[in-house]
Amino acid sequence: MSQSLLIVTRQAPWSGPGAREALDIALAGGAFDLPLGLLFLDDGVFQLAPGQQPASLTLKDLQANLQALPMFGVEALYVSARSLNERGLSDGALQLPVEVLDDVGLSALFERYDQVITL
Known part of the structure; x- marks a missing residue:
């Protein structure tokens, strides 16, 4: 049986x-x-924010990759409620359907996965 993996993305797209x-x-x-599973934490929540203009920073747009996640079977998407709140983002305005977790939920999430990678 495959080991489960939680990927924690903490960096803003830019x-x-x-x-x-x-x-x-x-x-x-x-x-x-x-x-x-994929967890958006800290500045990583900015990846889910609408209206990004990466071309102005000469960066590639991550939106196509984000939209492809469900097509590749990546449906366990999570976001930290605290990270959203600290950055003034609303979970209702995010570009993907994600499960919003409080601190207790985050602790439980980490316990459900065998391996964790943080980037």
């Missing part, structure tokens, strides 16, 4: 390669039917 790398790992794992 702050470096970490956001793209986390999505690439999730898409690759999903393609191989690896049981995995």
